[in-house]
Amino acid sequence: MNNKLQYVRDDETVDDLQLKGLNLIQKKEGFKFGIDAVLLSDFAYIKNKHKVMDLCTGTGIIPFLIYGKYKPECVYGLEIQEDMVDMAKRSVKLNELEGNVCFINEDLKNIDYLKTLDKFDVVTVNPPYKLNNSGIINPNDKLAIARHEILCNLEDVISAARILLKDNGRLFMIHRPERLADIFILMRKYKIEPKRVKMIHPKVGKAPNIVLVEGQRDGGAYLKWEAPLYVYDEDGKYTKEIDSIYWRS
Structure with missing residues (x-):
């Protein structure tokens, strides 16, 4: 690792x-990933021939979890x-994954740009969960941008996925259960079943308090409701299912 510290700032x-x-x-001080990212990468169904956009x-x-799990x-x-x-x-440089994992600095609402990209087998997204109507929010606050629909909303995300997905491509999303009706309505609006x-x-x-949803571009109407997942057991420890998802068993 020592020779790679050149990529890390103070x-x-x-x-x-x-x-x-x-x-x-x-x-060190700022937004850090949590269980949502791990759950979504586990829920996504990805083959090694797939092209994926997050x-x-x-x-x-x-992207790093997906590459590590599915290549x-x-x-x-x-x-x-x-x-x-x-x-x-x-x-990417730290992990020596140039050519395997790539990042783009762009607004997903830039439809013209999205249309210039290749089509993808899979789109994943862990979008901002909170509606942007809960008082004054600093639009430059990084944590607020990650959590609130400031720079994009649910419809923007699903519209972008529609553009990026191949025919019959799959969208995998993690969100909050109280938004499930909105998710279903918007998916069908953009023909992601x-x-x-x-x-x-x-x-x-x-x-x-979390929901995982899979949708298929131009898919037929058939919805499967999977068995629930519990994060903690009665003793306050991670369940065996969570340990397995975290590669601890």
Whole structure:
């Protein structure tokens, strides 16, 4: 690692992803990836011949997890915040994955640009969850941009996925259960048919706080509701399912 520290700045840290020796550069103080990224990368169905695009990629955690787990032909990440993309690109060099994982600094609402890109077998996205109607928010706040629909909303994300996906390509999204009706309505508006849903509960007896959704571009109407996943057991420890997703068992 010592010879690779040239890619890391003083206000940054290198986090070991515990997957194929991969590491990720993140800010010491700032937005960091959590369980959502791990759950989404596990939920996505990806083959090694696939081309994958991750929207709202941030510092690139999902593309690195996807590459480590599935070794697809290539993984792209698209992110509007320039400093995030800079970190992601340095993580590519840190992991020596040039040509395998690539990042683009662009606005997913730039439809003309999206149309210039290749089509993808899979699009993944962990979008901002919160509606941008909860008081005054600093539009330059990096944490706020990651969490609130400031620079893009749910419709922008699904519209972009429609453009980027190949015929019958798959969209994998993680969001909040209270937005599920919006997700279904917008997917059908853009002819991405909901195919699979999985609810994530903090523990047994608690309402779900995360939902995973798979949609298919121009797919037929058939929805599969998967068994729920529980994060913690009665003792407050990660369940066996979560340990497996985190490659600990």
